[in-house]
Amino acid sequence: MELFNYYRSTSSYRVRIALALKQLEYQYVPVNLLKGEQYDEHFLSLNPQGRVPALRIDSGEVLVQSPAIIEYLEEVYPQPALLPEEPVLRAQVRSVAALIGCDVHPLHNVSVLKQLRAMGHEEDQVNQWIAHWISQGLAAVEQLIGDEGFCFDDEPGLADVYLIPQLYAAERFKISLSDCPRIRRVAALAREHSAFVLAHPDRQADTPG
Numbered sequence: 001m002e003l004f005n006y007y008r009s010t011s012s013y014r015v016r017i018a019l020a021l022k023q024l025e026y027q028y029v030p031v032n033l034l035k036g037e038q039y040d041e042h043f044l045s046l047n048p049q050g051r052v053p054a055l056r057i058d059s060g061e062v063l064v065q066s067p068a069i070i071e072y073l074e075e076v077y078p079q080p081a082l083l084p085e086e087p088v089l090r091a092q093v094r095s096v097a098a099l100i101g102c103d104v105h106p107l108h109n110v111s112v113l114k115q116l117r118a119m120g121h122e123e124d125q126v127n128q129w130i131a132h133w134i135s136q137g138l139a140a141v142e143q144l145i146g147d148e149g150f151c152f153d154d155e156p157g158l159a160d161v162y163l164i165p166q167l168y169a170a171e172r173f174k175i176s177l178s179d180c181p182r183i184r185r186v187a188a189l190a191r192e193h194s195a196f197v198l199a200h201p202d203r204q205a206d207t208p209g
């Protein structure tokens with residue numbers, strides 16, 4: 001498999017964690033978002049939306065959108081499972097993933113911020129925008145996750161796959177987690193877990209030296 005991604009892209013980081021948790025080998029293909037490589041003809045032929053991640057699977061098909069890629073991995077490589085068996089718990093885990101993936105991350109994506117700047121917003125307004133949506137989303141996640149272990153279990157699952165990259169973005173944008181002890185607990189566990197360590201933006205092929 002080939003993963004077209006960017007070291008500090010939140011949605012790429014999710015897929016890297018899922019691949020690492022399932023101990024799947026892949027080739028890392030960097031797409032530099034700051035240089036606009038996502039709009040190169042070659043990359044657009046893989047993903048017409050011009051966004052990472054994209055996963056080329058061994059049959060040659062290219063999958064896009066991190067939720068779809070992660071679901072594919074879960075279906076084809078079911079162990080270790082990212083979702084629990086029990087339907088209510090499955091829905092709760094998916095809720096946290098959706099909250100982050102649909103209601104937080106899209107609001108601070110590169111092209112959304114570019115559009116805010118193009119509409120005349122100053123950098124401090126853009127930063128306030130980012131801080132507002134990330135803080136609000138994480139405050140809700142704090143209420144939804146459990147009191148022990150990773151978000152919902154002793155072992156990491158789908159909610160953790162979404163949360164940890166969002167925390168990396170929160171740190172970049174200097175969002176305080178002082179009111180989020182549960183989230184801080186999950187972050188501390190992830191720092192010690194080999195799959196999360198492997199997938200971390202600081203140690204990818206395109207991480208600046």
Ligand SMILES: N[C@@H](CCC(=O)N[C@@H](CS)C(=O)NCC(=O)O)C(=O)O
Pocket residue numbers: 009010011012033038050051052053064065066067101109110111112
């Ligand atoms: N919903 C998509 C979001 C993909 C996305 O927004 N990727 C960002 C990086 S995290 C990107 O490629 N941005 C480039 C751009 O907006 O120009 C997913 O989960 O894969």
